[in-house]
Amino acid sequence: MHESGPNYGKWVAGNRSKWITLLVWIVLALVLNLTLPAVGERENNNAENLADDKASVQAERLAAQEFPNNTGVPALIVWHREGGLQDEDLTNLQQLTEELTSEPVANQSQVVPLHELPPPALDAQLSEDRSTIILPVFFDEAADAAALEEGIKQLEVKAEELYGASPFEADINGDELSARVTGPVGISIDATGLFEDADVSLLIATVLIVLILLLLIYRSPILAIIPLIGVGFAYLVISPLLGILADQGIITVDSQSVSIMLVLLFGAGTDYCLFIISRFRQLLWHESDKKKALFRAIMNSSGAIAMSGLTVVISLFSLLIAEYGAYQRFAVPFSLSILIMLIASLTLIPALLAIFGRVSFYPFVPRTPELAAAHAKKKGKPAPAPRKQKESKIGNIVTTRPWTVIISAVVLLSVFAAFAPQVKYTYDLLSSFPEDVPSREGFKIIGEQFSEGELAPVKIMVDTKGEDVDLPDRLAELDYVNVVSEPQQGAENSQIAGYDVELTINPYSMEAMQHIPDLRAEAEASLAAAGISNPENNVWISGQTAMQYDSEVTSNRDSDVIIPVVIGLISLLLLFYLRSIVATIYLMATVILSYFSALGLGWIIIHYGLGADAIQGAIPLYAFVFLIALGQDYNIFMVSSIWQKRKQMPLKQAIKEGVGETSSVITSAGLILAGTFAVLTTLPIQVLVQFGIITAIGVMLDTFIVRPLIVPAITTVLGKWAFWPGKLTREEESQTAVKQKQM
Known part of the structure; x- marks a missing residue:
């Protein structure tokens, strides 16, 4: 595990450098916003999600060629x-x-x-x-x-x-x-209106929730504003950078990705700011020189902050390997926003703390006993009693009864996780709209008065090779088919026949999607019965139902690929930072358990509490990437403290102090991050509501169960093996050998 060099703070928060750092950010924000377009001006909400080689896309292209619709x-x-x-x-x-x-x-x-x-x-x-x-x-x-x-x-x-x-x-x-x-x-x-209306309301609500939580937790107006300044400058840099990338066609951004990016930026960005602010405040109680305290805070926390940010950046960047367009569109905006925010938290925030100094924490200014006495004397008040270091009750519990903690917490999370396999998914965009949205109300009336299948017929096209096929009869016999149109002849290839198939069920539903392979099988069987070879190459199915089926298949493929990649990349980062195979394994295992617990508990709330029949199919992958990466943030920050303290004291004492030292900041950071994601639940778009619920739950589970209980308890049980084969194990063995010789 590495720490930043002692001179790093001087480069960003020295007597002169603090003003230079602030000036650089101001100039950068002004120049970029005056010369480049904002990301909101380059949104494309009609971007395709499926690649050209997908079956439904090829079918749509054939339908446009052979059965052109000029209407x-x-x-x-x-x-x-x-x-x-x-x-x-x-x-x-x-x-x-x-x-x-x-x-x-x-x-x-x-x-x-x-x-x-x-x-x-x-x-x-x-x-x-x-x-x-x-x-x-x-x-x-x-x-x-x-x-x-x-x-x-x-x-x-x-x-x-x-x-x-x-x-x-x-x-x-x-x-x-x-x-x-x-x-x-x-x-x-x-769809466009809902997301456009969400941007402004989401930004206002997110800023307010962060500001309110900071004021309630730290009770300092200046301290509450400092992280918001950092996030604000980061966004002023991020927006034009994303805008020019979108303008040049390098990336595609839509309203949904910008909305979630804002939440991520405020939530995760505030967390990174608090990591260094909390360390600065702790040191000010013992160090009279605010400059030295700040430099030490930067040195002690910047490594953990950098590693925390990198885990999120790399995890989100891995979405680039996705085939589904919506996943790809998230990769660059999300990873770039966290990267810029990470840089701001390591440069601009230290500079602001150097400028404000102890005043940052007004009116509850941390002072050494000597400074506190001098301040009281100046005000004509008696000297305050020396500040006592509070003992961490949680630290005592996890070190004295670790097995009880592990078993109880794991059983609780496992109960929630048991509901994860029960989750049902949908790719129906219409179902994510509020019930009073015009398009959904109109669709409901069509379903009641006519047939839901009229809204989006399935088009089946076959190359008959000039043979008679019994496909219409086969399709008409299917119980989920309402109407089969008369065959249409291809405009360029007269041997291609097209049939519009109206289903008896909602064409946007998962049930309808699962019938696409059946319809294809019927078409292939019809061609085979007519003596046509290779029938699988002569059937095409287009329409919204077919596209949603391909969306499901593509999304499942992306999950199968991206999830192992994310686990592997974060594991490598943890291994590089902690130099411990054992710690890497149990840290990854705990956040994975936390993810499935969040998915299960989220389903309980969404399905049994809110009455939803299914959640949007993209949510599990989004939630996984976010929760695995963000969950490790808190683990890294706490474990870093334990690892550092273990060099000077016994392991159990290091765990007690590490948990106690980081508990308040991680709890406050977790509340703020969960609060920002919870803001999504106030929007009228179900996909964002469901994503907000599951992600907020996951953050809360990490904050109040995984980080303070399971991880330190496992570390206690493993003892020196928690560091294997890292440097700390060898140091411990060396110290033990020296003590034995002295005896």
Whole structure:
């Protein structure tokens, strides 16, 4: 385990260097923000998640070639009135389609001309109880979410002028006419709007929770602001750097990654700041020279801070090897933000502490007995009693009854972890929306009045080689298939036949996704029965259900690859830093157990408490990478203290003092980190709510069970073997040999 050299503090927090350090950060932030675009200006929320070689992507490309759809992207506008639509409603709707035909709204390409339909044909479009009708309006495929939203808003204005009130604002369960926009256009608009609205509210809530927790824990306004200054400057540097990388096409960023990046930056960044601040405060109780105290604090804590930050940076950077686009898009923003924050915590924060000195902790300023007496005399007050070092109760427990602690804590975590295999997953974006979002409300009405499968049919294409195939009959016999369209002939290859298959179930559900292999098998069997060789090479399935199935397969592949890589990389870092194989093994084992416990407990809360049927499929990998990396932060900081103290005292005493010395800062850091992730639960997006719950739980388990109880208790039980084959074991053996000779 290495420590920073004694001169490091002078370079960033000396008499002159502290001002130079502050000036460098100010100039850097100003120059970058004046010359480069902010990351928020370069977000792309329509980036693809699947690579070109995925089956569903190839199928989409073939469908566009052989069965071109010149109508565009559909917005399904669901018109509904409890008790049945009135004649006036339908008349106005026909007038609306006539206006949309003659005067299209922005980015509109086509609209179904209901005004040209005779009454019998119009009646055929109504639901069985005549309460609902769907109006498809098509928009340009090249239009992004903002452009689509502009067109829908213009359409809403036209509808309000016709109906005298806006049906898009009416209650879907009321007696008045209501309208909701769903389908690809509605889902795209709502998804983008939810994440855009989340950015500002998330930033405000995160800053407030960090500020409030710092004030409650440390009761010092200046100290509460110092970490926020560090995080603020880090973000001012990170945002334009990510902005230019996105502008040059090197990376792709979206609203979701920026939102979580802000939380990570404030949570983890504040933790790194507190690690050095707490060490500085401890030394000020014993060192009268604030400069010496700060330099020692920097020397003692910078190694652990650097190693903690590197574990997070490398873990998050490993997401680059993912095939799923959403995972890849997280890698650079997250790892770069932590790297910049790490640099800020090792340079800017020491400089600010050097500038403010003991005043940083006002009004509870730490002073040596001599300084405290002089200060009291100056104020005309009696000298305060000498400050006593508090004995760590937890340190005593883990060193006197380690097996009791280990067994109790491991059993508790194992009970939670037992629920992890029960977790159910979904890749349905629509289910992560709040229930009152228009696209979800419209989809619900379609499912109740028509068939959910109408929203996103599955398209099956086969190369018949000119042979007759019985595929339509095979598909029609499947109990989860509602309608099979007449075969369509390929535009360029007439031997390719296409079938639109409408399912009887929600096409976005996991159940529907699992039928994609079955549909492929039926298609291949049909070709084989017709005598076509290599049928597996002549079947293509496109549509949202097929894409979600590929998303699941790709996500599972990424988890199988990334999780071992993260475990391996962090293990190597721990081994390099601690020089102990044994310690590396049990530190990794404890955070892995903590992760599965967080996943299990999170499922208990999300499923049994909040009533969710499943969690988003991407959450386990995100949570794993975050919790494994962040969980080691606290272990590294505490174990570093024990390792250092073990050089001067017996192991049990080193554990007692190490736990006691780091307990307050790690507890406060854990509360702040968990609090920032918990802020995600206030957002209206279920994927972020679920991620926030599981990650916050994991941080709390690490903070209050793994770090203070399990790790020091295991270290106590292992004794000198906890350091094997590191340097400390050899030192201990050497000291023991010297004592034996003296006796």
